[in-house]
Amino acid sequence: MVVRIVIAGESQCKAFAEICLVADHLSKKLPDFRYERIEKPVLEWNAWMYKINQKNKWHHSGSPLVWKELLATGSKPFYIGGGPEFLDYCYSYYKFDVFMAPARYENLVLNYRQYNKKIKQESKFHIDVEFEMEEDTVKNTFSVCISGSGNPITMHLISELLELSSSEKGIYKVYIYDHRCSSSFMELVERECSFIETNYAAKVVKYVDKIGLALTNTDVLIILDHVPFSPEQSIGGWLYENKKIMQNIAQMINASASSKMKIILPNLGPACYNATVLSESLTHISKHNIVIATSDLGMEVTPIIAKIAEIPMRNMFCPPVWGFVGVNHLVDINNSIHKYNEFYPFNRYKKVKNSSLCIGSLTPQMRTIEYLIFFDESLWIKVAEEKTKSIDSACLNKSIAILDLLKSWLVDENPEEIITLGVHCDGSFGLDFDGYFSQPCRLSNGKWRPFKNYMLPKTPHMTLSYLLSMAKFTMTLEKNDLPRIIPRKICICKRKQYVKKNVWY
Numbered sequence: 242m243v244v245r246i247v248i249a250g251e252s253q254c255k256a257f258a259e260i261c262l263v264a265d266h267l268s269k270k271l272p273d274f275r276y277e278r279i280e281k282p283v284l285e286w287n288a289w290m291y292k293i294n295q296k297n298k299w300h301h302s303g304s305p306l307v308w309k310e311l312l313a314t315g316s317k318p319f320y321i322g323g324g325p326e327f328l329d330y331c332y333s334y335y336k337f338d339v340f341m342a343p344a345r346y347e348n349l350v351l352n353y354r355q356y357n358k359k360i361k362q363e364s365k366f367h368i369d370v371e372f373e374m375e376e377d378t379v380k381n382t383f384s385v386c387i388s389g390s391g392n393p394i395t396m397h398l399i400s401e402l403l404e405l406s407s408s409e410k411g412i413y414k415v416y417i418y419d420h421r422c423s424s425s426f427m428e429l430v431e432r433e434c435s436f437i438e439t440n441y442a443a444k445v446v447k448y449v450d451k452i453g454l455a456l457t458n459t460d461v462l463i464i465l466d467h468v469p470f471s472p473e474q475s476i477g478g479w480l481y482e483n484k485k486i487m488q489n490i491a492q493m494i495n496a497s498a499s500s501k502m503k504i505i506l507p508n509l510g511p512a513c514y515n516a517t518v519l520s521e522s523l524t525h526i527s528k529h530n531i532v533i534a535t536s537d538l539g540m541e542v543t544p545i546i547a548k549i550a551e552i553p554m555r556n557m558f559c560p561p562v563w564g565f566v567g568v569n570h571l572v573d574i575n576n577s578i579h580k581y582n583e584f585y586p587f588n589r590y591k592k593v594k595n596s597s598l599c600i601g602s603l604t605p606q607m608r609t610i611e612y613l614i615f616f617d618e619s620l621w622i623k624v625a626e627e628k629t630k631s632i633d634s635a636c637l638n639k640s641i642a643i644l645d646l647l648k649s650w651l652v653d654e655n656p657e658e659i660i661t662l663g664v665h666c667d668g669s670f671g672l673d674f675d676g677y678f679s680q681p682c683r684l685s686n687g688k689w690r691p692f693k694n695y696m697l698p699k700t701p702h703m704t705l706s707y708l709l710s711m712a713k714f715t716m717t718l719e720k721n722d723l724p725r726i727i728p729r730k731i732c733i734c735k736r737k738q739y740v741k742k743n744v745w746y
Contacts, residue, residue: 249279250305251286256324257305283496382413386455389465390417397640399434410652415446416455456497467510477722491522504531507639511567517676529688533663534646535679537638538562550613556580562661565712566679575611575699669693
């Protein structure tokens with residue numbers, strides 16, 4: 242009778258990945274070696290292992306768990322043990338010995354999902370391997386999880402999220418989580434938001450004290466966690482604190498979230514830096530599923546541009562935003578698009594007066610707004626003055642940027658719409674940066690891609706190559722790099738005056 246080896250373990254366990262690699266090697270070299278791999282999320286592993294121990298009267302602890310059984314239906318499992326016991330079993334039965342060098346296999350867990358997918362693709366024509374292909378289904382209802390819900394943006398987001406629905410699609414559940422806030426405060430937010438009228442009868446807003454429980458059912462994760470910059474710390478220290486937060490969130494996502502989950506970061510803290518760190522720490526979520534909503538930087542400039550150009554805001558688009566947002570960026574006001582109607586008069590317009598007939602035609606046109614504001618140098622001074630007046634407008638702009646992104650991504654997909662987003666660079670516009678960079682994007686097959694046909698920035702003050710070099714430099718900074726600047730204090734004390742006496746000789 243042919244024996245099958247069953248290997249079970251946590252999804253983030255290094256020993257489990259190494260044992261699976263050994264078993265796969267043996268299955269290719271030995272014709273009678275069969276193995277089955279059972280992978281469980283971290284949150285489900287202990288409960289699953291407890292049931293297995295109860296069923297088979299074992300006392301195993303930890304990951305991985307290995308046993309063998311006959312291929313016949315109803316065969317009794319025989320306990321082997323953990324990783325070391327399985328290697329001893331391989332040596333005693335097959336004289337197979339292996340040394341797993343830690344340095345060589347340190348990234349095995351990160352790449353094992355892709356490795357296992359490749360194995361399935363290569364073996365799909367074999368009769369003895371069975372697997373089910375995942376079928377993409379069109380979803381009409383979505384659940385959203387907001388991490389860092391103690392941020393003031395949350396109240397704007399929740400009220401608009403519950404109204405974000407079309408005839409067929411909408412948000413049916415909003416999870417809120419913030420480990421820095423007390424449970425009483427988060428429960429208060431939950432109660433206040435529960436009075437918002439929605440199309441769903443059940444409780445829509447739900448506070449969770451463990452984000453892993455929410456991530457298992459989440460379609461969109463909005464990350465508001467960040468460390469704001471303080472003049473008292475170094476630039477490297479500020480980036481390091483944000484890096485730790487993103488790595489902690491990545492661990493929870495790797496343990497619980499679906500590979501199809503979408504992640505949105507607003508323009509808070511070093512947003513593009515945080516997205517780059519998060520993407521590098523995730524194991525099974527595509528880089529195209531992570532985006533940064535950066536159009537709020539253009540929204541705060543738009544009213545001032547409209548005032549200077551003396552045109553209504555409804556006749557202009559939001560200016561594109563370029564750069565490593567959170568560290569430095571460029572709002573390309575010269576390439577803002579202005580919509581207007583051009584009048585073409587008929588011949589009778591010059592000959593006949595007070596005619597009831599049509600005197601001409603109006604043709605919609607679009608052009609850049611550069612010709613209306615080119616000579617105005619006071620724009621950025623006015624922007625700085627407006628930003629110091631109110632913080633509420635900044636929170637509102639950030640929430641609007643997130644909601645517009647969600648609407649275009651989930652509810653009303655429009656592949657012709659161009660939005661400024663922070664996405665992973667693919668070489669468009671000459672950006673050879675292995676990270677996230679704010680640029681004009683367009684939706685293509687459900688993923689946001691850089692729209693390479695868009696105009697490059699037109700400004701004499703900052704170039705795209707400079708923004709790119711700053712992004713690369715920022716990713717190389719260590720914890721103690723770029724220490725804080727201590728301002729020099731000039732003494733303004735009144736100097737002592739000495740009275741000179743006249744001496745007569």
